[in-house]
Amino acid sequence: MPNKIKIVFLGNCASAPTSLRNLSSLLLSYNGQGYLFDCPENTQQQIMKSSQSAMKINNIFITHMHGDHYFGLFGLLSSFKLNNRVSNLNIYVPKGEKVFLERLIALIISDIYKLDYKINVIEIERGKALDTQDIVVEAIPLLHSIKTNGYIFKVKDKVGRFNKAKALKLNIPEGQLFSRLQKGQSIKLGGKIIHPKDVMDFTFRKVGKKIAYLTDTMPLKKIPKALEDIDILVHESTFFKEDSRKAILVKHSFAEEVLEFSSKARAGCVYLTHISGKYTDLDKREKQLLKKNKSVRIARQLQEIEIDDYK
Ligand SMILES: [Zn+2]
Numbered sequence: 385m386p387n388k389i390k391i392v393f394l395g396n397c398a399s400a401p402t403s404l405r406n407l408s409s410l411l412l413s414y415n416g417q418g419y420l421f422d423c424p425e426n427t428q429q430q431i432m433k434s435s436q437s438a439m440k441i442n443n444i445f446i447t448h449m450h451g452d453h454y455f456g457l458f459g460l461l462s463s464f465k466l467n468n469r470v471s472n473l474n475i476y477v478p479k480g481e482k483v484f485l486e487r488l489i490a491l492i493i494s495d496i497y498k499l500d501y502k503i504n505v506i507e508i509e510r511g512k513a514l515d516t517q518d519i520v521v522e523a524i525p526l527l528h529s530i531k532t533n534g535y536i537f538k539v540k541d542k543v544g545r546f547n548k549a550k551a552l553k554l555n556i557p558e559g560q561l562f563s564r565l566q567k568g569q570s571i572k573l574g575g576k577i578i579h580p581k582d583v584m585d586f587t588f589r590k591v592g593k594k595i596a597y598l599t600d601t602m603p604l605k606k607i608p609k610a611l612e613d614i615d616i617l618v619h620e621s622t623f624f625k626e627d628s629r630k631a632i633l634v635k636h637s638f639a640e641e642v643l644e645f646s647s648k649a650r651a652g653c654v655y656l657t658h659i660s661g662k663y664t665d666l667d668k669r670e671k672q673l674l675k676k677n678k679s680v681r682i683a684r685q686l687q688e689i690e691i692d693d694y695k
């Protein structure tokens with residue numbers, strides 16, 4: 385049975401919230417862990433309204449230090465303390481922003497040194513931000529008015545399949561020795577060494593899904609390798625075509641060019657988010673975009689989707 389990745393859009397608004405739309409952020413849930421991408425004001429309440437729990441979040445990825453992407457962090461950190469959090473928390477920020485964020489946290493949360501959990505602020509410019517047993521989160525530089533990271537969450541590929549029949553033929557007893565070979569360790573049996581390659585089929589490969597969160601940015605000129613064949617692309621679309629000149633001026637994207645970008649990346653599905661609060665006819669606009677590209681969606685506040693972890 386495949387495991388599921390749950391994707392929760394906590395909001396879809398740009399710059400300032402409206403009475404109906406919260407600012408953009410994304411919560412991914414996989415194998416019991418929560419991964420939060422951006423933490424604008426009101427993120428806590430949005431999580432409470434979703435099917436997820438903030439206490440499962442051990443890694444927060446901040447795209448950049450514009451207020452609509454991190455002003456909710458301080459409230460969340462305080463609530464963690466009130467909820468007796470003890471597990472450490474990693475917060476990833478673009479290069480050059482670590483000291484700034486640490487100072488802000490220390491200023492705003494006066495009893496920061498009495499927290500029962502440790503906050504690690506980690507700077508990342510590009511490449512692996514987080515590498516665990518089952519997933520990798522990679523950062524890529526975006527095109528915005530200040531240093532901004534996009535993040536790509538990927539389930540690690542599974543290479544190799546255990547051939548039980550072969551193992552039994554070699555008289556290996558089922559149990560512990562099986563699992564050692566599956567873990568890539570050689571074993572000794574009756575004076576003979578048996579290597580994983582003797583019982584594993586290494587031509588077998590299960591490809592893990594990947595989800596990208598790219599905001600705020602103009603569409604990248606080139607598709608980075610890590611973005612190719614992305615399963616779910618979550619991309620900012622602060623504007624639509626009639627405001628394309630403004631988009632270029634303030635280094636944001638408009639929907640129609642994001643569609644082109646997503647086709648170039650061969651994205652399975654593209655969700656537009658970080659949409660200016662001035663647009664109030666998102667249903668109509670989504671219908672129009674669907675005529676151009678069937679795999680486009682406008683992310684809706686508190687929308688939750690679920691996908692299998694492997695292709
Ligand atoms: Zn923004």
Ligand SMILES: [Zn+2]
Pocket residue numbers: 448450528600
């Ligand atoms: Zn911004």
